[in-house]
Amino acid sequence: MDQQGSSPKTNPPSPGAVSRRGLLTAAAFGAGVVVMPWLNGCTGTARQQTEQSPQQPPPSPAGTEAVTLQVNGQSYALRLDPRVTLLDALREDLGLTGTKKGCDHGQCGACTILVDGRRVNSCLMLAISAGGKSITTIEGLASGDSLHPMQTAFIEHDAFQCGYCTPGQICSAVGLTREGHAATDDDIREQMAGNICRCGAYPNIVSAVRQAMQNKA
Amino acid sequence: MQPFNYVAVTQQQQAVDAISANPAAAFLAGGTNLIDEMKLNLQTPRQLVDINALPMANIERSPDGGLRIGAMVRNSDLAWNDDVRQRYPLLSEALLSGASPQLRNMASTGGNLLQHTRCYYFRDVSSPCNMRQPGSGCSAIDGYNRIHAVLGTSDKCIATHPSDMCVALVALEATIHIVGPHGERDVPINEFYVAYGDDPAKLNVLNRDELITYVALPAMPWAKRSHYLKVRDRASYEFALASAAVALDLDGRTIREARIALGGVATKPWRAVEAERRLAGQKAGDALFQAAADDALQSAKPQKFNAFKIELAKRTIFKALQDTAAMG
Numbered sequence: 001m002d003q004q005g006s007s008p009k010t011n012p013p014s015p016g017a018v019s020r021r022g023l024l025t026a027a028a029f030g031a032g033v034v035v036m037p038w039l040n041g042c043t044g045t046a047r048q049q050t051e052q053s054p055q056q057p058p059p060s061p062a063g064t065e066a067v068t069l070q071v072n073g074q075s076y077a078l079r080l081d082p083r084v085t086l087l088d089a090l091r092e093d094l095g096l097t098g099t100k101k102g103c104d105h106g107q108c109g110a111c112t113i114l115v116d117g118r119r120v121n122s123c124l125m126l127a128i129s130a131g132g133k134s135i136t137t138i139e140g141l142a143s144g145d146s147l148h149p150m151q152t153a154f155i156e157h158d159a160f161q162c163g164y165c166t167p168g169q170i171c172s173a174v175g176l177t178r179e180g181h182a183a184t185d186d187d188i189r190e191q192m193a194g195n196i197c198r199c200g201a202y203p204n205i206v207s208a209v210r211q212a213m214q215n216k217a
Numbered sequence: 218m219q220p221f222n223y224v225a226v227t228q229q230q231q232a233v234d235a236i237s238a239n240p241a242a243a244f245l246a247g248g249t250n251l252i253d254e255m256k257l258n259l260q261t262p263r264q265l266v267d268i269n270a271l272p273m274a275n276i277e278r279s280p281d282g283g284l285r286i287g288a289m290v291r292n293s294d295l296a297w298n299d300d301v302r303q304r305y306p307l308l309s310e311a312l313l314s315g316a317s318p319q320l321r322n323m324a325s326t327g328g329n330l331l332q333h334t335r336c337y338y339f340r341d342v343s344s345p346c347n348m349r350q351p352g353s354g355c356s357a358i359d360g361y362n363r364i365h366a367v368l369g370t371s372d373k374c375i376a377t378h379p380s381d382m383c384v385a386l387v388a389l390e391a392t393i394h395i396v397g398p399h400g401e402r403d404v405p406i407n408e409f410y411v412a413y414g415d416d417p418a419k420l421n422v423l424n425r426d427e428l429i430t431y432v433a434l435p436a437m438p439w440a441k442r443s444h445y446l447k448v449r450d451r452a453s454y455e456f457a458l459a460s461a462a463v464a465l466d467l468d469g470r471t472i473r474e475a476r477i478a479l480g481g482v483a484t485k486p487w488r489a490v491e492a493e494r495r496l497a498g499q500k501a502g503d504a505l506f507q508a509a510a511d512d513a514l515q516s517a518k519p520q521k522f523n524a525f526k527i528e529l530a531k532r533t534i535f536k537a538l539q540d541t542a543a544m545g
Contacts, residue, residue: 063220065223081220082220082221082223083220085252105253105256106253106319106320109319112319118322119318119319120322121249121317121319121323124249124252125248125252125323126245129225129245129248129267129269175318175319175322176318179318181297189453190453191318193318193452193453194316194319194454195317
């Protein structure tokens, strides 16, 4: 299960697999090259992108530090600029794009993940400081094809509309349940206050969290 | 974000050595204020010294019956600690009223003491700001100053201190333990923050090469009767417009001693000594509470957009006193 090595690993790692993001990126660049061949200089980078897999990261620049991140039970050896947040490392270097960037300043909760079992805002953590910690993202909650009870509850209670805040909501709710301090719906509302939802799915989120919390007992 | 080197230390001496050796170094604890500000280019350290692994994460009873709180204790752990909830409930309530659960899981005691104002002119590096650049002017005084202070201001700066935890610690007369290259010292929290005066850049008495290692709470049995009331636009996840930390030592209905501290309205966590004096030795009651609230805001100086805070703070004090006196 370990993926050691000096080059950053993406997930899913299998060379032949194309993710939704990769397909859309390739299609966008592919279309650009066909339509405007005379802009050779300007689209030089775009050409390079289509010739390589879009998931291939650029070579590691100087001034990087080594860190091994334990994410969803797998080990990733990375070399990162110290400035890279844990959020950006998960999304850009590991291809785990389930965790979302909302405000990038710890004010919206979209980036919520679990670190050593506790919910945190990954946008305010540095990736190089996260070595040796057990990191769980939204991608790591399910066991194979079995959804986490919180994920099931969110579906059953229609607890999302656009879905952008949802990975953060679910991870936050899992953290809330582990903390064990919520008894009433008002407790849930207060303890989920760190996750904002522009679509306003709040009432259904509360129902989902209540259900998952109660079933856990 | 400006580039920086990163080093993680495991021993206190390593931390002090690292910060002393490099004037451009900063400690990294929870990161909830520092990383936020580094993204705004508000702070540009050239080296981060990660102190998360230092052995400062315990909450212990002191020999004198008080409590010793390690500087790396997370805000959430402090808030939910049984000793804190039972013996110093205002501190638990204050912590739980602040930020979000995620931020509370990350934020440290030491970092909370040192967090910066959220004045939006301070946070915007393109705005003149005497706190960031002495002498450049205060954009808030002639700007939009709804969230700014009415107590402790000078004509150089009116920025509010944003912490809830610190207000409770001020009411409890906590002591801050500091370690530096020249030794250790204890600073009562009421002497830790510096009035803005002509130089709002100097926020507190912590020297650049010093490390906060713990906060000590005195044994204060009557702190059991205490409460933190926070008033703000939203129901949660927002800084205070006004807040009050109150503790009452009641003998029947007579107030032997009172502690009152204010948040959201002052340039530092504010001990309302005039209000405390009004209450001492008197019988608890609404008229007395109103008089104390009036006393607390007697010296308040309103700005163009925050005059409402004076009345709001009085009512917050009044309600906090009522609720604290009524506790079982």
